[in-house]
Amino acid sequence: MQIVPLKSSHFPQIATVFHQAVSAAAGKGYTQAQCEAWSAGIRDKRYWRSRLRRSLVLVARDNDEVLGFIDCELCHPDKGYIGHLYVAPAHQGRGIGGKLIDALVRQAPCFGVGALTTDASLFSHRLFAAKGFSDKGRYFQQKSGQVLPGFAMTLSLPFHIDSLRGTDVASVARLFHEAVQGASEYYSEAERNAWSPALRDEATWQSRLAPSKVWVARGDSGIVGFINLLPRGHGEAEIDCLFTAPAAARSGVAGSLYRVLEQQAWRDGVQRLTVEASYFARPFFLSRGFTELCRNEHPRHGQVLVNFSMEKWLTRPEVG
Incomplete structure (x- = not known):
């Protein structure tokens, strides 16, 4: 497995990984209705290109297969916001999410980022906590009439x-x-x-x-x-x-x-x-x-x- 910067060719697989990972969260702290509000279907390349255009994006891949991805928005002074951390359901439990976080922590300082923040889902909360992120309170996001609970978390980088x-x-x-x-x-x-x-x-x-x-x-x-x-x-x-x-x-x-x-x-x-x-x-x-x-x-x-x-x-x- 390699962790590489995002390429244009990765967009279709990223879209699929995101939708499949969200769909698989049903019954793991989220209801089916919440997951459908979170991701109703696979979004097209134009959506993802626009969504990630101001972010540092790292992709975990094995040969030509995208296993997971993480992004860090770079539009906030001195801080980076992790908007996505998703691993394909077939590859979860292999430490890929942790390796993506580690890679981001190593690279984020190069972009002037002194702290990382995220709104962790119920099932990613434990992983972020294990990587040193601290809780800043509960987080609730509304999507399509559903309320999605999570945790606001932050990590100060050493430099x-x-x-x-x-x-x-x-x-x-x-x-x-x-x-x-x-x-x-x-x-x-x-x-x-x-x-x-x-x-x-x-x-x-x-x-x-x-x-x-x-x-x-x-x-x-x-x-x-x-x-x-x-x-x-x-x-x-x-x-x-x-x-x-x-x-x-x-x-x-x-x-x-x-x-x-x-x-x-x-x-x-x-x-x-x-x-x-x-x-x-x-x-x-x-x-x-x-x-x-x-x-x-x-x-x-x-x-x-x-x-x-x-x-x-x-x-x-x-x-x-």
């Missing part, structure tokens, strides 16, 4: 991705210094002090970041990571910085930041991404499809700092 603001520069400077000083697994104290001997001022960072596009990861405690994309000529760009707060290490911050950057690089027509990766960033970039080109040694303040030149081709130029 979300946003563009850099002018007021963020001081936080970025502090995060960089703390991240370097926290890299004791790969660099000695003398090397870390040579790399970042002290907190650099805002003017230095403003000058460094000005030519690039910069994204930050915002958490409850402030900025927990940042990345920037620096143009390097026609069809090329460099990842100049990717740093996360030591307390946010291995929490998905770097992956979410990189996902947003690569999507922007595609939109900008970048063919080749480069980076000079530190020892601790090297495995991350290898896992994202980068190739190591060479090992570099940089003398600095009496120390030799090692990093690795790496590249990733997003699209190869045509030859001939």
Whole structure:
């Protein structure tokens, strides 16, 4: 089974999954009349295209068969509303709904979503609760003369991705210094002090970041990571910085930041991404499809700092 973004070809099967899942809910907390009010029949492609046009939609599929889907409306500031989570009756009980929620939680921060909300049905309530959603009260929806009961639920995400603001520069400077000083697994104290001997001022960072596009990861405690994309000529760009707060290490911050950057690089027509990766960033970039080109040694303040030149081709130029 794979979880993939929605494609136009998925609409007919999504329509069928939704109707069949609702129909199967009869006798499981809902009456036949309630289910018929909820979904009187299989809606056409035009309905679903309009209904989901402002949403992040993820589809669980096995080969060409759609097993289930989840969507998150992105039109609410800092919040995402889960309007649908449905699994085909023949595939329920296999953990597909939970995997769809997990995938959405991983991807939602990339779209600026800091919290997820939903109106859970009586039979999805337990699943959302198991995934950390909290109850905010009972929910009642009226459809075609029927009242459909459920639960209003919400989940706060640990961070979300946003563009850099002018007021963020001081936080970025502090995060960089703390991240370097926290890299004791790969660099000695003398090397870390040579790399970042002290907190650099805002003017230095403003000058460094000005030519690039910069994204930050915002958490409850402030900025927990940042990345920037620096143009390097026609069809090329460099990842100049990717740093996360030591307390946010291995929490998905770097992956979410990189996902947003690569999507922007595609939109900008970048063919080749480069980076000079530190020892601790090297495995991350290898896992994202980068190739190591060479090992570099940089003398600095009496120390030799090692990093690795790496590249990733997003699209190869045509030859001939």
